[in-house]
Amino acid sequence: MGSLLHRSSKVVRSRSKLWTLLLGSNPGEFLALRGLCSHSRQSTKDVVDLSQYPTERIRNFSIIAHIDHGKSTLADRLLELTGTIKRGKGQPQYLDKLQVERERGITVKAQTATMFHPHVLSSNHGTNQNDTPSFLLNLIDTPGHVDFSYEVSRSLAACQGALLVVDAAQGVQAQTVANFYLAFESNLTIIPVINKIDQPTADPDRVKAQLKSLFDLDPKDALLTSAKTGQGLEYLIPAVIERIPSPPGCCDMPLRMLLLDAYYDEYKGVICHVAVVDGALHKGDKIASASTGQTYEVFDVGIMHPELTPTGVLFTGQVGFVVSGMRSTKEARVGDTLHHAKSTVIPLPGFKPAKHMVFSGLYPADGSDFDALNHAIERLTCNDASVSVTKETSTALGIGFRCGFLGLLHMDVFHQRLEQEYGARVISTIPTVPYIFEYSDGSKVQVQNPATLASNPGKRVTACWEPSVIATIIIPSEYVGPVITLCSERRGEQLEYSFIDSQRAFMKYRLPLREIVVDFYNELKSITSGYATFDYEDDEYQKSDMVKLDILLNGQPVDAMATVVHNLKAQRVGRELVEKLKKFIDRQMFEITIQAAIGSKVIARETLSAMRKNVLAKCYGGDVTRKKKLLEKQKEGKKRMKRVGSVDIPQEAFHELLKVS
Numbered sequence: 001m002g003s004l005l006h007r008s009s010k011v012v013r014s015r016s017k018l019w020t021l022l023l024g025s026n027p028g029e030f031l032a033l034r035g036l037c038s039h040s041r042q043s044t045k046d047v048v049d050l051s052q053y054p055t056e057r058i059r060n061f062s063i064i065a066h067i068d069h070g071k072s073t074l075a076d077r078l079l080e081l082t083g084t085i086k087r088g089k090g091q092p093q094y095l096d097k098l099q100v101e102r103e104r105g106i107t108v109k110a111q112t113a114t115m116f117h118p119h120v121l122s123s124n125h126g127t128n129q130n131d132t133p134s135f136l137l138n139l140i141d142t143p144g145h146v147d148f149s150y151e152v153s154r155s156l157a158a159c160q161g162a163l164l165v166v167d168a169a170q171g172v173q174a175q176t177v178a179n180f181y182l183a184f185e186s187n188l189t190i191i192p193v194i195n196k197i198d199q200p201t202a203d204p205d206r207v208k209a210q211l212k213s214l215f216d217l218d219p220k221d222a223l224l225t226s227a228k229t230g231q232g233l234e235y236l237i238p239a240v241i242e243r244i245p246s247p248p249g250c251c252d253m254p255l256r257m258l259l260l261d262a263y264y265d266e267y268k269g270v271i272c273h274v275a276v277v278d279g280a281l282h283k284g285d286k287i288a289s290a291s292t293g294q295t296y297e298v299f300d301v302g303i304m305h306p307e308l309t310p311t312g313v314l315f316t317g318q319v320g321f322v323v324s325g326m327r328s329t330k331e332a333r334v335g336d337t338l339h340h341a342k343s344t345v346i347p348l349p350g351f352k353p354a355k356h357m358v359f360s361g362l363y364p365a366d367g368s369d370f371d372a373l374n375h376a377i378e379r380l381t382c383n384d385a386s387v388s389v390t391k392e393t394s395t396a397l398g399i400g401f402r403c404g405f406l407g408l409l410h411m412d413v414f415h416q417r418l419e420q421e422y423g424a425r426v427i428s429t430i431p432t433v434p435y436i437f438e439y440s441d442g443s444k445v446q447v448q449n450p451a452t453l454a455s456n457p458g459k460r461v462t463a464c465w466e467p468s469v470i471a472t473i474i475i476p477s478e479y480v481g482p483v484i485t486l487c488s489e490r491r492g493e494q495l496e497y498s499f500i501d502s503q504r505a506f507m508k509y510r511l512p513l514r515e516i517v518v519d520f521y522n523e524l525k526s527i528t529s530g531y532a533t534f535d536y537e538d539d540e541y542q543k544s545d546m547v548k549l550d551i552l553l554n555g556q557p558v559d560a561m562a563t564v565v566h567n568l569k570a571q572r573v574g575r576e577l578v579e580k581l582k583k584f585i586d587r588q589m590f591e592i593t594i595q596a597a598i599g600s601k602v603i604a605r606e607t608l609s610a611m612r613k614n615v616l617a618k619c620y621g622g623d624v625t626r627k628k629k630l631l632e633k634q635k636e637g638k639k640r641m642k643r644v645g646s647v648d649i650p651q652e653a654f655h656e657l658l659k660v661s
């Protein structure tokens with residue numbers, strides 16, 4: 001498995017939220033800091049003097065893991081262990097804050113916590129020390145999903161070490177592999193943590209062997225923990241302090257800060273979370289963004305405890321917040337370098353603008369709700385600048401928005417938050433990926449909305465390129481056959497196939513992004529009884545034979561249902577789409593033809609015969625109230641319909657189409 005170590009893993013996309021908490025374990029500091037929390041105007045300089053923490057006494061580390069292996073729970077336990085939070089049983093995780101995170105049990109945002117911990121370095125044991133020095137530890141809890149791997153990479157750039165958490169029963173999974181390489185390529189010291197050892201099926205020795213064979217990690221270095229029972233947790237912080245190097249920055253150099261995240265606060269405006277790499281930042285300084293050149297005045301600077309706690313200064317190696325005059329989080333680009341406006345610095349490496357991999361049209365379920373949806377999207381993007389939003393008009397759905405997302409989960413979470421936090425009722429169109437089409441006149445365009453593909457009269461499509469990914473799949477050996485079948489159905493090209501141990505196989509595939517956007521993960525899970533784990537990273541665009549597939553109702557194309565598919569799959573997809581639509585569209589007073597077509601060629605067709613009876617015909621005898629009631633009911637039903645030409649399409653039809661691949 002040595003070859004894995006040389007794998008070039010490209011760090012891709014994403015940005016999200018990062019909340020910093022400042023928490024203490026040194027009793028004096030902690031109590032003082034608690035006081036500060038309730039009297040936030042009091043200067044922290046009186047309480048915690050950040051200048052007491054030179055880089056030698058700072059450790060910046062992340063926790064990385066496959067989804068559900070316990071990193072947020074472990075982070076919580078560290079906060080408790082250091083006396084930072086006190087919490088009763090059954091309470092939600094401290095670091096997972098969004099409703100969607102709690103419901104789905106996933107971390108969407110990364111968050112950091114600064115802790116203080118007394119410790120005597122083993123190299124200093126035996127020397128004459130009067131008191132135990134306190135260390136400042138910045139812990140970053142990163143999201144566990146592939147969509148946010150850019151954020152993970154930026155978090156890791158602010159760290160010198162990482163706890164690689166692996167479930168003692170499940171062992172190494174796809175994201176463990178991906179996260180290991182992110183950390184490995186960032187030259188981080190990796191501390192393997194085998195968690196959940198309390199489970200009856202835990203097999204730490206097997207996991208140790210996997211860590212050795214896959215990543216060449218020494219089994220002796222692994223810590224065994226249970227974030228649930230607390231077993232083994234006492235060794236974590238000493239290991240962090242002893243094994244992870246201090247941040248390398250230089251306090252005499254001009255200021256360079258890595259922008260880790262930003263969020264919008266109603267009262268303070270944009271709040272950036274930063275890691276100071278070199279130099280120091282003071283309140284009142286003028287700073288500039290290396291990526292945009294924009295300058296800002298620092299109105300406030302400090303740490304979080306857990307709310308904003310001003311300190312007036314941040315030194316090299318420290319993590320904190322900055323309030324400057326940024327008007328929107330769009331100005332705060334994750335991975336950007338902030339520096340003093342007057343100095344010229346070399347920007348920190350690794351910055352990438354957000355890359356949108358999945359696009360979908362969002363329309364109000366009821367046309368009259370456009371303003372409400374507009375408002376909800378505006379509010380939500382205030383705190384998630386990584387979503388791109390442009391207005392678009394569909395003949396079928398009216399005025400709506402084309403939104404670009406970092407990935408599928410990101411899109412899902414955005415939809416869910418629109419509904420949960422803003423009560424928006426939304427129709428979304430089939431998600432699409434950004435294709436590049438070449439026309440007969442030699443021009444190339446990126447197509448984010450399949451419907452726009454037709455708007456080039458006189459031009460012929462001569463070539464198409466589609467984005468692809470390199471997928472890592474880990475499965476129990478008995479599922480290898482079905483997974484290979486699934487991947488080839490999805491136009492995958494096998495790149496690697498080996499065994500991690502006697503029970504589990506590791507596969508690497510190049511797959512078109514389009515093929516995993518639509519229901520791939522669900523299908524993978526279902527054919528492997530939930531055991532498969534999957535992760536992917538961006539790969540190059542690949543030339544491909546893609547065509548636009550139109551859906552026509554009574555001969556009229558429904559722009560919101562247009563999709564781009566591979567030529568070889570067009571027939572099957574077209575058939576499935578028309579069959580689904582036939583099932584979901586109610587019979588109406590006239591016959592409806594449902595067709596799938598490529599250009600002028602119809603490739604699938606269904607007919608929905610006309611309904612004979614009118615509901616009102618049942619209301620004989622002039623019962624006005626009954627008639628009225630029925631009409632009201634019909635009207636209410638109509639609200640949930642979209643009228644295309646003369647055909648009413650229920651919302652569910654749009655939802656169902658999302659699942660056809």
Ligand SMILES: Nc1nc2c(ncn2[C@@H]2O[C@H](COP(=O)(O)OP(=O)(O)OP(=O)(O)O)[C@@H](O)[C@H]2O)c(=O)[nH]1
Nearest residue numbers: 067068069070071072073106107144196226227228
């Ligand atoms: N038995 C047992 N369960 C644990 C342990 N640690 C965490 N869990 C449980 O495992 C589940 C997942 O834990 P999380 O901490 O949310 O996992 P995570 O890795 O942060 O997940 P994401 O935020 O989705 O990346 C939760 O139900 C935890 O209560 C442990 O040591 N033993």
